[in-house]
Amino acid sequence: MAGEASRMIVFRSGKKKDRLPFRMPTRSRFFGISWSRWVLIATGFLVAVIVINQYFFCPQYNFTEPRPFTGKHWYNPYEDIDTLRRFKCNFHAHSRAWMGLTNGNGSEQEVWDRYASLNYDVHCISNYHCISRFNDTAQNYLSAYEHGYNIKKNHYLLLNYRQVSFRDYPLPQTAHNKQHLIALLQPAHDELLAINHPSLRHAFSERDLALLSGYQGMEVLRSRHTHSYREWDAALSAGKPAFLLANDDLHDVHDAGDIGLNCTFVFAPALTASDLVQALRTGRSYGLRIGGSGQETFEDKQRKARAGLPALKSLLLRGDSLTLELSEPASEIRFIGQGGIQRARHQGVSATYVLDTNDTYVRAHIIFPDSSVMLLNPVFRYNQEPLLRQLPSINPGKTWLMRICGVLLLIIYLAATVMLAYRLNIRQNKI
Ligand SMILES: [Zn+2]
Secondary structure, three states: OOOEEOOEEEOOOOOEEEOOOEEOOOOOEEOOEEHHHHHHHHHHHHHHHHHHHHHHHOOOEOOOOOOOOOOOEEEOOOOOOOOOOEEEEEOOEOOOOHHHOOOOEOOHHHHHHHHHHOOOOEEOOOEEOEOOOOOOOOOOOOOEEEEOOOOOOOOEEEEOOOOOOOOOOOOOOOHHHHHHHHHHOOOOOOOEEEEOOOOHHHOOOHHHHHHOOOOOEEEEEEOOOOOOHHHHHHHHHOOOOOEEEEEOOEOEOOOHHHOOOEEEEEEOOOOOHHHHHHHHHHOOEEEEEOOOOOOOOHHHHHHHHHHOOOOEEEEEEEOOEEEEEEEEEEEEEEEEEHHHEEEEEEEEEEEEEEOOOOOOEEEEEEEOOOOOEEEEOOEEEEOOOOOOOOOOOEOHHHHHHHHHHHHHHHHHHHHHHHHHHHHHHHHHHHO
């Protein structure tokens, strides 16, 4: 048996026989508990600290009940756009990083070159917790990284940040955990914080998105299928000025089916990081899911990119009339409002929707004959500051109550574990 040894009796004939087994004295002990048990106690304690830190030490917020956009004015992000200064962008792509430990296939050079050959003006490399400096002297370089190493993929995209943060909550997150991370990652005026793929693994519920604030963007179109229309409408219906991003979230640059699926078109005065971020923060952009069968080769995609994609020519609000004009006819132009409900449907190269008193926001969802889907940012009501994204306040009473409970739980857990280990040792020594 493990931990037991036998003393041998040697007979004159040379035969050996076991004596009664006896217990080896335990040499290394601390407070009567073996070192192996201390290792188990320390591991358990570490796990308990992670759990208690996430669920008891995190600040508790005063979330206000969701309120739709209200006010007598309408914010239209496209009012003053210059359609000649439009940049095709992908902000979310992974290359090989962290010695291959994270999910990313292909070098930074390959990612850069492939996006350039698909006519993307801006193509970020956004590895996990790592800002790529590849080609950082190029005019169209924009620093980016993806934040989050938790079970449910609560991920954020951080654009134009100078530093990486490693703070996270690894277990399934509460709304307070999510809000705390958004508070910790707050961007400067020339930086952008966006929620990535909220529908992936149901990382952000519609309820979460009705409560959370302090971010500027949401990755509504992502990869081939992970789109987050409901989540976006949940945030907009709760009066959150969240503007969309459309990204590939590329993980394998050698897979033609993984690249050139989506793009964000940004109207910016110049191709600089601060101009691009400023345009995204104010909604002067739109998303496009590039149509196709899904079986295209990389060369097919290059040809399609060269031929040109459907474009927004204008979206104007004159009185109550919201009129959009496209570069080519659409098979469906849907105007969507509060609660994600379709308010009107048209087709053609242009369409007008007349806003009524019940409208809080209206966004256009446009489908083209080649199955491309264009998403426009919403126009929405406001009174004074349309783009106010205030963080909710922290509830100090609740926060400290939770923290005291957490400390008590930790003490009880540690004391109970040590006592159990001690008793087990005594019982084992008696056997
Ligand atoms: Zn992600």
